[in-house]
Amino acid sequence: MQAGTFTFPTKSIILLIVLNTTSIFSAFASELSDNISFNNFYTLDISLADKDLAVISTSKEVRLFEGKELNLYNSVIGSQLSYQFSDDLSFVVQGLAYFDSGDAVTLDLNWAYLHYDLGNDSALRLGQFQTPLLQGTELRSIGFSRLWARPLIQGNGASGFNEYTGIEYSKRINQQQGSWQFQLGLGQADHDLSFIDNKNIKLATAQYHAANYWLRTALIHIQYDIFTNDGGLISDDATALLASVEAESTLRGIQFNIGFSISNSDITPDDKMAYLSLAYPMGTLTPYIYSAWRNQEFESFMVKNPQTVQPTNTPNKNTPNIQPPPPPRQPPPSGSFNQVNVALGLRWSLSEQQALKVQFENIRINNDANARTLTDVELGNLFSITIEGVF
Amino acid sequence: MKFISLLFLIISILLSSTVNSQVVVVVAKNNPLKALDDTYIANIFLSRTNRFPNGDKAIPIELTNLALRNNFYRSIAGKSPHQLSAYWTTLVFTGRGRPPKGYSDIKQLISRLENQPGAIAYIDNSQVTKDLKVIYRFTDDL
Numbered sequence A: 001m002q003a004g005t006f007t008f009p010t011k012s013i014i015l016l017i018v019l020n021t022t023s024i025f026s027a028f029a030s031e032l033s034d035n036i037s038f039n040n041f042y043t044l045d046i047s048l049a050d051k052d053l054a055v056i057s058t059s060k061e062v063r064l065f066e067g068k069e070l071n072l073y074n075s076v077i078g079s080q081l082s083y084q085f086s087d088d089l090s091f092v093v094q095g096l097a098y099f100d101s102g103d104a105v106t107l108d109l110n111w112a113y114l115h116y117d118l119g120n121d122s123a124l125r126l127g128q129f130q131t132p133l134l135q136g137t138e139l140r141s142i143g144f145s146r147l148w149a150r151p152l153i154q155g156n157g158a159s160g161f162n163e164y165t166g167i168e169y170s171k172r173i174n175q176q177q178g179s180w181q182f183q184l185g186l187g188q189a190d191h192d193l194s195f196i197d198n199k200n201i202k203l204a205t206a207q208y209h210a211a212n213y214w215l216r217t218a219l220i221h222i223q224y225d226i227f228t229n230d231g232g233l234i235s236d237d238a239t240a241l242l243a244s245v246e247a248e249s250t251l252r253g254i255q256f257n258i259g260f261s262i263s264n265s266d267i268t269p270d271d272k273m274a275y276l277s278l279a280y281p282m283g284t285l286t287p288y289i290y291s292a293w294r295n296q297e298f299e300s301f302m303v304k305n306p307q308t309v310q311p312t313n314t315p316n317k318n319t320p321n322i323q324p325p326p327p328p329r330q331p332p333p334s335g336s337f338n339q340v341n342v343a344l345g346l347r348w349s350l351s352e353q354q355a356l357k358v359q360f361e362n363i364r365i366n367n368d369a370n371a372r373t374l375t376d377v378e379l380g381n382l383f384s385i386t387i388e389g390v391f
Numbered sequence B: 001m002k003f004i005s006l007l008f009l010i011i012s013i014l015l016s017s018t019v020n021s022q023v024v025v026v027v028a029k030n031n032p033l034k035a036l037d038d039t040y041i042a043n044i045f046l047s048r049t050n051r052f053p054n055g056d057k058a059i060p061i062e063l064t065n066l067a068l069r070n071n072f073y074r075s076i077a078g079k080s081p082h083q084l085s086a087y088w089t090t091l092v093f094t095g096r097g098r099p100p101k102g103y104s105d106i107k108q109l110i111s112r113l114e115n116q117p118g119a120i121a122y123i124d125n126s127q128v129t130k131d132l133k134v135i136y137r138f139t140d141d142l
Helices: A008-023 B002-019 B038-045 B066-077 B081-094 B106-115
Strands: A002-005 A036-049 A053-056 A062-065 A076-084 A089-099 A104-119 A122-130 A163-174 A178-190 A196-210 A213-227 A233-251 A254-265 A270-279 A285-298 A335-351 A354-367 A379-390 B023-028 B059-063 B101-103 B119-124 B132-137
Touching (some): A036 A053, A036 B081, A053 A379, A163 A196, B023 B066, B023 B106, B038 B059, B059 B066, B106 B132
Parallel strands (some): B059 B101
Antiparallel strands (some): A036 A379, A053 A062, A076 A089, A089 A104, A104 A122, A163 A178, A178 A196, A233 A254, A254 A270, A354 A379, B023 B119, B023 B132
16 A cells, blocks of 8 residues: 655655654553553664665565665554454554655555464464564564564565465463474465465464574465466466574574575575574674575476466555566576675664664675566675664 | 761661562462462463463563563563563564553552452562462562
8 A cells, every 4th residue: 555755855754753753652562441552663774875785674675775875765664453352352453654665655464363362372363464484574574673674584585475364373382491382374375476376375383482592493385376477377386385494592692593494486486595693792782793695596487378367466566676578578587596695783772662773784696597686786785774663 | 977877777778678578479369379480470471371270361460660570570581671672572563472561550550460360460578468369489589
């Protein structure tokens, strides 16, 4: 959903007003009554790139950060409303607003579900969820929840299958030394690309939390139809298998974060992503360094039945760079696309609900696949100052 | 000089009484629960479980007294205020838990404890009323 177009000065003023407004709140949540509560989050980010760079952002878009200009593209504000019908039944809706690639304000729904407490530390949820491939794919919009200025996930999140609508069962098992949480989900996934349709998703995750570490893993299977931009059926039986493992541990005062995800899919490119982060919390200051690597493998494919079947869904506004290819048709990308990010940063906890982050990031890209990207730049640097919080 | 000595003595007594105060975990007197261990208390207050061992619903509530709250969570979970805030952010925005409801007034908190079945809180031992039951005592000063 979009409303209005704003210039850089206007956007800056809007963001400053947001910052001023949020700074007067100190509580974690606002409760209108015993049944209704609000939780809010925001990211105000100013980034300066030395060249045009395509960078993952807190919103759902990979953004083109324009070289030698101040960019506000990583800024979002959002809210979550919870309504408690009874001790066991509640409704939660979470949305966010951000400036999209057309400089218009985009409103997006992240979560909307009914939650029913089954007792025995298990629950059933029905509605729309974020796909839990990595912690960053679920909490992409909540910058305050992470150490770094931007989420450590692939540019397309969970290989583009970033949301799903369906049913979810979760179960927690508490032990003396830690706590297990299991999650099973079933439903229809939503994909960033409009020409991927009928996406049945099945997922399972497991997490273990102990005093000094946590570990989580996810396995996701998706079946989907895929079309050409002009409606030709490529496959009505494509599958994607996504898996991830991720951990955080603190040893001798050093916080380690490590993660790996893999996606094997038909037609759409295979994704691999890995990251390693080291941080040293010192009271309110936490300096960190991380490296993230991403690989995509593009394969050639045949169109089964050109221009005979139309996809049922409408083009997604969050993918402004997917346009029908001009004639003559470009050859599809084939081969490897690799990206390595190395970043150095500092998180300063200004209060329990607010943090300031400063991050310098070097980005190297090797696009042997000739994949269509937002920029041809293969080496660049990005400096970001971010204020994030919850209230 | 005598006045300063007297003032120093009064301050010392006050500080001494603060340091010696003991934090306890309480429920309503009619709650069938007799005692809980520290791990179970941590699980309730960190939203890892919302049930008592007998299956009854547990509703954690707390005072919005920052010093007491910070010491409590450091003691039961080893979490600093900033770590705790990040923890709640992750849980709240994925719908997997909520922090205990906070009260700024001890009278309101005690009233809620006495009247809400399943309510559980940590308070100073001196604030325990006849309608509350202590189910855990911290051995160290918080």
